[in-house]
Structures are given as C-alpha cells and as structure tokens.
Amino acid sequence: MPCRWGSARIGLTQVLPAPENMTNQDQQEQSNPANEAESAAGEQKLIEDRLAKTAQIRAKGLDPYPPRYDRTHTLVEATKLFEYAEIMASSGVGDDVEHPRTETVRIAGRVMARRGMGKAAFIDLKDGHGSIQAFARQNTMGDDAYEIVNLLDIGDIIGVEGSVIRTRRGEVSVEVQQVTVLTKAMRPLPDKWHGLQDQEIRFRQRYLDLISNENAMKNALLRSSVVKAMRDFMHGEGFIEVETPILVPVAAGAQATPFETHHNQLDRDLYLRIATELYLKKLIVGGIERVFEIGRLFRNEGLDHDHNPEFTTIESYQAYADYNDVMAMVENMVSFIAKETTGSMVLPAIEGVRPEIDLTPPWPRLDLREEIVKQTGIDFVEVRDAELLSDAMRDRGIHVEAGSAWGRLLDKVISSEVEPNLIQPHFLVDYPVEMSPLAKHKLNSDGIVERFEGFVMGTELCNAFTELNDPVDQRTRFEQQEKMRLEFGDDQADRLDEDFLVAIEHGMPPTGGVGLGIDRLAMLIAGEESIREILLFPAMRSM
RNA sequence: GACGGGCUAGCUCAAUUGGCAGAGCAAGUGACUCUUAAUCACUAGGUUCGGGGUUCGAGUCCCCGGCCCGUCACCA
The missing domain is CATH 3.30.930.10 (Bira Bifunctional Protein; Domain 2)
Structure with missing residues (x-):
C-alpha cells in the first residue's frame, strides 16, 4: 500500500505542466521524455492522456484553468427553475407549452459521468448542492464548440451555458449551448458505481470520499x-x-x-x-x-x-x-x-x-456510588484503599493495572462495569x-x-x-x-x-x-x- | 502494546490443492444525435504492500517489516 501513493506522487512530478512559453508540442514532448514508442503504463498513462487533452484545449486558445466563472444558478436552482417553467407551461404560459424550457442559465460543476453518443453526449454534473444532467448536441453547439465535449474527462470541473429542458426520457437537463473548462483534472475519480470503498484512502484523501460518498x-x-x-x-x-x-x-x-x-x-x-x-x-x-x-x-x-x-x-x-x-x-x-x-x-x-x-x-440522574454497588457489589466508601479495591476488582474479573492509584482503579471500574450499560x-x-x-x-x-x-x-x-x-x-x-x-x-x-x-x-x-x-x-x-x-x-x- | 482479519490494474472485486494473474468500471481507437451503471467492436493497462525463504514452480506456504480494520490493553 505504501507505494500506491508514493509512486503516484512521483508520477505527478514527472508530468508537471511545462512553463507557459513552451508550445503545446514542446509540452507533450517534455511531459513524456520516454518517447512515443515506449508509452507509459497504468496510472501514469491516464495522467498523460489528460495532459494531452489539456494541451489540446490550450491549442484552441482556451485556458483550462480560468480564474472565475459567472454562474447564475446552482444545479438545484436550475432544476427548480425548470420545474417552475413546467408548471407555468401546464397552465398555458410560455412560448412552447409542449416543450417548456427556461431562460439561458450558467451552471458549474464536476463531471461525474459521461455517456457519449457520437454527435451527442450526456454529462452528469455535480456541485455542492446537487446534480443535473447536461445534454450536448453537435448541431445545437456547432462543430467547433462541440470538440470541447470530446476533451472532457470524468473529474473535470466545467461551466455550462444553456436553457433547462426535459429530455424525452424525462430527465431534467441543461441543453448545452457552450461548455467552458474551468479545471482540467489530472487524475481519475474512484469507481462511479461502487464509490470509494478503501477506508484508508477515505480517511487519508477525504476529498475523494466527499466526492464519491x-x-x-x-x-x-x-x-x-x-x-x-x-x-x-x-x-x-x-x-x-x-x-x-x-x-x-x-x-x-x-x-x-x-x-x-x-x-x-x-x-x-x-x-x-x-x-x-x-x-x-x-x-x-x-x-x-x-x-x-x-x-x-x-x-x-x-x-x-x-x-x-x-x-x-x-x-x-x-x-x-x-x-x-x-x-x-x-x-x-x-x-x-x-x-x-x-x-x-x-x-x-x-x-x-x-x-x-x-x-x-x-x-x-444516577448516584455513582449506588450504581457501582448495583453493578459490581463494590462500595467505594467502604473500600477506600488501593489494595482492597484491587482485590475486589480481581475477584470480579476486572483487569487491574499494577501500581495504580485508588482513583484510577475506581475509574476503571466505572468505565468497564457501569458506563457500557448507559445506552x-x-x-x-x-x-x-x-x-x-x-x-x-x-x-x-x-x-x-x-x-x-x-x-x-x-x-x-x-x-x-x-x-x-x-x-x-x-x-x-x-x-x-x-x-x-x-x-x-x-x-x-x-x-x-x-x-x-x-x-x-x-x-x-x-x-x-x-x-x-x-x-x-x-x-x-x-x-x-x-x-x-x-x-x-x-x-x-x-x- | 497483544491477538485476529485484510492489502491483486486508476477504482470495485475474482483467482479451486502451490500450476499461464482475470472481470466490470475508468482509459485509448472505431461506430452511434434522447442517454442515464448507455450500447457494440477492438486495444492497452500488473514490482499481487515491501524484503527474504521453501519449491521445478508462490497472489497462494514460511519468516521479517509496513499500513488499514477489529477485539483486548492503555486512554476521558
């Protein structure tokens, strides 16, 4: 287990982003010194794939780590906005009461899952309040804008602009007009279905626990x-x-x-x-x-x-x-x-x-003295001496630490014989x-x-x-x-x-x-x- | 600290008596414009926690070490 994180850390230092003034090609070469014939394996490969996509985003003149994003709605708010539009449509209010849609919103969140369909894709997004599906189609976005969708990975944080609709299958979704990469992630998330199970990683890398569980x-x-x-x-x-x-x-x-x-x-x-x-x-x-x-x-x-x-x-x-x-x-x-x-x-x-x-x-309220007598028969007012108390404890099978003071011994009696009953x-x-x-x-x-x-x-x-x-x-x-x-x-x-x-x-x-x-x-x-x-x-x- | 259980691909898990280390997800390539654990085809991915030993052969057996969990001990 030690090497799991050890090697991972080494892996990241090997692929740290190149300086700003390098070309994208330089970056790719720099990030993989072991040339294309000898491609990296395992986790290292996953990271390099994502670095390559990051370079492609930069090649399009886009910043994969922009400083801010104007979001108009949380994912929960966007869903509520749509549900309101749907209610209005049901009473005949709106442009298209058969297919209600909201005004354009801007939402942001982490990509939790992707379902690519060729020239369309469904993306599950999650933010600090909830989740929503984004529905991206090449013909509504335009060929160029849609290319970004193919550069997305699970774990990336993106902004999405579009109006909220309900798909034919009934899922409330943001119909994507534009996707903005807000943070490109270098490492994959834990298993989307089982979540993060490894207790050790859950405690040591709590952020993964928070994301998945x-x-x-x-x-x-x-x-x-x-x-x-x-x-x-x-x-x-x-x-x-x-x-x-x-x-x-x-x-x-x-x-x-x-x-x-x-x-x-x-x-x-x-x-x-x-x-x-x-x-x-x-x-x-x-x-x-x-x-x-x-x-x-x-x-x-x-x-x-x-x-x-x-x-x-x-x-x-x-x-x-x-x-x-x-x-x-x-x-x-x-x-x-x-x-x-x-x-x-x-x-x-x-x-x-x-x-x-x-x-x-x-x-x-339970009187301590009475309660100890009730559970053990020991009356600490009578047994006011460490030796006597030790003997009384041993008689009842309570572990006695040699050389302990009277108060410590009694504490032991309480914690082992009285406390456990107080549910x-x-x-x-x-x-x-x-x-x-x-x-x-x-x-x-x-x-x-x-x-x-x-x-x-x-x-x-x-x-x-x-x-x-x-x-x-x-x-x-x-x-x-x-x-x-x-x-x-x-x-x-x-x-x-x-x-x-x-x-x-x-x-x-x-x-x-x-x-x-x-x-x-x-x-x-x-x-x-x-x-x-x-x-x-x-x-x-x-x- | 003592005893017991565990550690296998990025993640979740298999591997019979010691006999070629596997699957699903994730990833890559290709197909696909309403999916939601998407689907289909192909590809790649392993120091089986580390070290030593036994053996023709070790994920598996033995020894040492690491970390996690549990029980006890310690401890408010």
Whole structure:
C-alpha cells in the first residue's frame, strides 16, 4: 500500500505542466521524455492522456484553468427553475407549452459521468448542492464548440451555458449551448458505481470520499450544523464565546499526557493544551459571568474508534451556578442540538448499531456510588484503599493495572462495569474526591464532590462539576496530584498551575462548569461508531 | 502494546490443492444525435504492500517489516 501513493506522487512530478512559453508540442514532448514508442503504463498513462487533452484545449486558445466563472444558478436552482417553467407551461404560459424550457442559465460543476453518443453526449454534473444532467448536441453547439465535449474527462470541473429542458426520457437537463473548462483534472475519480470503498484512502484523501460518498458529505455538513446549533444555544443563554491559549506553559486542567513543543525566541518549553478549563475560570474571576470556548484539545495518547489525539470540546462556565444547573443546561443543549439538526430529540434506531435514543430532558440522574454497588457489589466508601479495591476488582474479573492509584482503579471500574450499560442518556452523579481534583466538596458528604458525567451509547459525553473555588483546598488537591505523579509514575495526573491558583486567590464566585466532546456528540447524532467518520482528517500513521 | 482479519490494474472485486494473474468500471481507437451503471467492436493497462525463504514452480506456504480494520490493553 505504501507505494500506491508514493509512486503516484512521483508520477505527478514527472508530468508537471511545462512553463507557459513552451508550445503545446514542446509540452507533450517534455511531459513524456520516454518517447512515443515506449508509452507509459497504468496510472501514469491516464495522467498523460489528460495532459494531452489539456494541451489540446490550450491549442484552441482556451485556458483550462480560468480564474472565475459567472454562474447564475446552482444545479438545484436550475432544476427548480425548470420545474417552475413546467408548471407555468401546464397552465398555458410560455412560448412552447409542449416543450417548456427556461431562460439561458450558467451552471458549474464536476463531471461525474459521461455517456457519449457520437454527435451527442450526456454529462452528469455535480456541485455542492446537487446534480443535473447536461445534454450536448453537435448541431445545437456547432462543430467547433462541440470538440470541447470530446476533451472532457470524468473529474473535470466545467461551466455550462444553456436553457433547462426535459429530455424525452424525462430527465431534467441543461441543453448545452457552450461548455467552458474551468479545471482540467489530472487524475481519475474512484469507481462511479461502487464509490470509494478503501477506508484508508477515505480517511487519508477525504476529498475523494466527499466526492464519491454521499454519507461523507452528509457527516461533514452535520458536524457543521451541530457546532452552529451549539453556538446558537449558548449565545441564547447569554454566554460569551472566547479563545484561550493553545500553547501553554503548564498542561493543566485535566488528567492526560500532553504534547510538548518549544518556542525558539523565548527559548521556552511549551505544551499543547489538554483542557481549556483553567483559562476559562480565570475569566470567571475576571467577571465574565458566562463564558464558553469551542476548541481543539490535544492529548498524547492512543487512538481508536473514539479517541483522536486532537479533538474538539466545548467548555462552559457559569458564575453562581452549581452542577445541578449545569446538568439542566447540558440536557437542554444536547436535545436542542438534536432537534435543530435532525428535527427530533429522538434519534432513530440503527439496525445492528443502536436502539432509538431519546434525548428529551430530563435525563435520569444516577448516584455513582449506588450504581457501582448495583453493578459490581463494590462500595467505594467502604473500600477506600488501593489494595482492597484491587482485590475486589480481581475477584470480579476486572483487569487491574499494577501500581495504580485508588482513583484510577475506581475509574476503571466505572468505565468497564457501569458506563457500557448507559445506552440511553444518563448522568452519573457525585464522584469521590480522589478522581476529581477540580470539583467542590459536597456538603455533608465526606470524600464526595459535586461532579457528574453524562453518558450516551455507553460512552462519556461530558464531565462537569461545581467548581472548586477555595484556593487553599485547590492548592492541596494539586499537590496531591503532583504527589501521585511521583508516587505512581502517573504522568497523566493533573498539574499544579501557580498562575491559576493566584487567580482564584483573588476570588472566583461559585461556578458550575462543563466540558463536552463535540466529536462524540456529532458521532451520536450522525449514528456513526467511529470518530474517524466525523473528523474530516483523522490522525493516521505516516506511510 | 497483544491477538485476529485484510492489502491483486486508476477504482470495485475474482483467482479451486502451490500450476499461464482475470472481470466490470475508468482509459485509448472505431461506430452511434434522447442517454442515464448507455450500447457494440477492438486495444492497452500488473514490482499481487515491501524484503527474504521453501519449491521445478508462490497472489497462494514460511519468516521479517509496513499500513488499514477489529477485539483486548492503555486512554476521558
């Protein structure tokens, strides 16, 4: 597989267009140094054929890559224009009510298929909105203009001028008066009937996926709609959108391994952020009472069907709110986004993938402690020691990573025994303090913090808490995390961020905050099981 | 990281027990002025992911490596 693209790239460099001042013949000779007797094979030949046609277009005094094209209608608009003309004709309006036709339109799109008929040809065109057939006939175009039609290849982008008609077989078509080559393509498109099947090429060359597979385009557009609906919701709730640093001196605010980088001028090591949390809370300190950021996070970890090293989250913080307020906001936001993007708060069942998912609020709140007891018999209030917890886990056949801290072990219990059951949306509520260094203690509950996580389809969607604003307690929690890093070699422990501590020492109001994975939300709404179907350019191993 | 599946023409896929590497689409030439997976005839197109081995003979069997997918592990 490596050589598939490797050789292709070499192939293109071999046939790069010649300089402007060369004649067409020069170009042909230049582009094929191996002379005509030894013609190129395979992909190289396909490219050379297209280069030859490009030269012929130039020989006619035409630019195969003109700078712009005045299009009057998208393909969908052109179809609608005709349907309107047809309706008018049916009520006797128009020059020829038997054969309605529109005014002359100018459309543009990619050639998806060609059906040549000698002195006539049918061309299927596709643009960003839809598709339409172009019908080219030599006698309506003239001999000279029609020659261009014979120089077209699948994949070329062309402009077509003509009026819209319906052919005898009933296909709405633009009857071509003039064809303009807007972009000559050098490489063929994937199989027109089967589309692009090779997953690897779909991810590495997403543009081909978008051209050939409807679902790829659908997901790309859905992702955009999800983010737009999210912004609309947040702005509607009075939140201010901000952007905070991606290159940070301390990768704090979450438990994850960061990417490292270096600023030359400052001669300073920096990290790519693993969370937006602490900067946003600084803004709460500063008096922006409702704030959110939609942005990319980077975590130097493995990749699988729902993890990518860079992913997008929304984090929001609201002064004077607690985690109960945030829970209501999350279920309202997610259901609103579903309604806006799909028309319903109930996501349809998908055969072999999932049942119907009902996102209508309120989502059930499940007490974390009770839920773990119910699924495993383990009560984390009783088993407050890493050794005891490890034993209890082993008794129940749960994999135990040697030397893990108590909080990490419990996290494992939750993710392997509790989460997978949460297919319909649920909130797990009230976590132990050991695994939540940024959340505030719950009143009258020893060792428990006001934290919740939202789950759908057995995976985490969001993580939220009543934010810890006691600077003394926060410093202690950070110190515990730093200790964990040393004691357990846990380089994913959170880090002490002195700047942040100084900020909240100035006083941060009571605040509720949440982080929610946008890629996972888009997966859920799209009904996709892999994050790679949602990310346009997922991380891939180098070839 | 471990185990399993996969990689064959530009694309989609075949190839029996180890026995001449094939088809459809795309491409080229020719025919064809209402097709729509157009049709018909002909032509060309291959380092079978890379490297090594066994064998008279390897797409096929063995070893090493690469990439993709899946499961597990890790990971919010």
